[in-house]
Amino acid sequence: MILTDNNQTNCQETNTVNFAVIGAGISGLTFANKISALGYTVAVFEKARGTGGRLSSKRVKNSNQQTMAFDLGCTSFSGKSVEFKAQLDYWHQVGVLAPWLVDKQGNSHYVASSRNSSLTRYLSQDLDCYFSTQITEIRMNNGVWELLYVDHNDGSESRIYADNVVFATPSAQALALLPRQLEMKARLTDVTNEPQWVLALEVSNPDLNIDDMSFPDSELIHSISIESNKPTREHPRQSKILQIQTTAQWSSEYIDRDKQTVEGFIIKELELITQQSLIITNHYLHRWLYSTVSCGIELDNPYLWNKCGIGLIGDYFDSKHFGIEASWHSAIALVNHLSDIGDTQTAVRAHEYD
Numbered sequence: 001m002i003l004t005d006n007n008q009t010n011c012q013e014t015n016t017v018n019f020a021v022i023g024a025g026i027s028g029l030t031f032a033n034k035i036s037a038l039g040y041t042v043a044v045f046e047k048a049r050g051t052g053g054r055l056s057s058k059r060v061k062n063s064n065q066q067t068m069a070f071d072l073g074c075t076s077f078s079g080k081s082v083e084f085k086a087q088l089d090y091w092h093q094v095g096v097l098a099p100w101l102v103d104k105q106g107n108s109h110y111v112a113s114s115r116n117s118s119l120t121r122y123l124s125q126d127l128d129c130y131f132s133t134q135i136t137e138i139r140m141n142n143g144v145w146e147l148l149y150v151d152h153n154d155g156s157e158s159r160i161y162a163d164n165v166v167f168a169t170p171s172a173q174a175l176a177l178l179p180r181q182l183e184m185k186a187r188l189t190d191v192t193n194e195p196q197w198v199l200a201l202e203v204s205n206p207d208l209n210i211d212d213m214s215f216p217d218s219e220l221i222h223s224i225s226i227e228s229n230k231p232t233r234e235h236p237r238q239s240k241i242l243q244i245q246t247t248a249q250w251s252s253e254y255i256d257r258d259k260q261t262v263e264g265f266i267i268k269e270l271e272l273i274t275q276q277s278l279i280i281t282n283h284y285l286h287r288w289l290y291s292t293v294s295c296g297i298e299l300d301n302p303y304l305w306n307k308c309g310i311g312l313i314g315d316y317f318d319s320k321h322f323g324i325e326a327s328w329h330s331a332i333a334l335v336n337h338l339s340d341i342g343d344t345q346t347a348v349r350a351h352e353y354d
């Protein structure tokens, strides 16, 4: 069977799980929770030190040991579909999310309390998650998937076995790992992501007049959000923490430039927009190679599943939705598909793969 029953794994190894999930972002953790609720054993592997992926948050100290906390990726999220709106409502009711603002199109935007990565931390709490654990190779071994990984804590290498593997990463990272025989790889080659620079700044100008979220008319700066004005965020000082995202086009042109140069350009542009000379007390610049999806895959269902026990989910499938919502829908849709086919599938994995 492809979906091995929880009590009957088909491998002699004691450490075989039914599902290995690669990536502890919103899609991987949503999938892991839902499939685990159906009774399957799951292990989540994440190369970073914590959950979040592109929904991660960061704390950095300046030379005065003052901490600046901000969301490093996605600043806020909203829902279009009835299902995702209901999910946002639920997370709000249980205190994981707080409403932030309503945009010009009338969409309600939420942030997680007290930082955006709290949402993925909440989703990970009942799961077996292995952090600082990067999957480096996947291969079929005696009818089960063998996943080789490196533990970034000590550099050691090891392996685990899984009946099924679900990639919940940007498409380029899945493409690099997928076994070469799989024809689903061809589907991924057309997907493109925008790169993006994100700059966090703590500024102490007393009369800085910027909206909580703004999209200036600029070729360089796509958006500015005031992190310290988000609900549930503690900020003990009078200063403001800004998160600035660069535009797709400028990012593409400058993605390989050195950080000092990039930061200098962004600050200069921000000073032009705000018409102020900024008093900066803390700063942090991050480069996202795969920020948001510019060209995804058009399919009837927002995931890819191969009977050999390999699945792909993420924000690059669901063209009707964007970002967090697309990732969530993709994860839910794959669980629904697997739950529908359940144990009715026959044992074809090795045949299909050969």
Ligand SMILES: Cc1cc2nc3c(=O)[nH]c(=O)nc-3n(C[C@H](O)[C@H](O)[C@H](O)COP(=O)(O)OP(=O)(O)OC[C@H]3O[C@@H](n4cnc5c(N)ncnc54)[C@H](O)[C@@H]3O)c2cc1C
Pocket (backbone or CB within 6 Å): 022, 023, 024, 025, 026, 027, 028, 045, 046, 047, 048, 051, 052, 053, 054, 055, 072, 073, 074, 075, 076, 077, 078, 133, 134, 135, 136, 168, 169, 170, 173, 177, 196, 198, 245, 288, 290, 291, 292, 313, 314, 315, 322, 323, 324, 325, 327
């Ligand atoms: C700057 C920025 C702004 C954004 N703004 C918005 C917005 O306003 N609204 C919105 O809805 N969305 C926004 N997004 C997009 C949104 O954050 C993503 O669509 C969403 O977080 C993707 O979630 P995911 O779980 O599918 O993938 P990811 O969050 O990318 O998670 C994939 C995880 O896989 C891990 N991984 C990769 N390879 C391996 C490996 N070999 N082994 C182990 N782990 C691995 C990665 O470390 C990562 O944690 C933004 C993103 C960025 C970067």
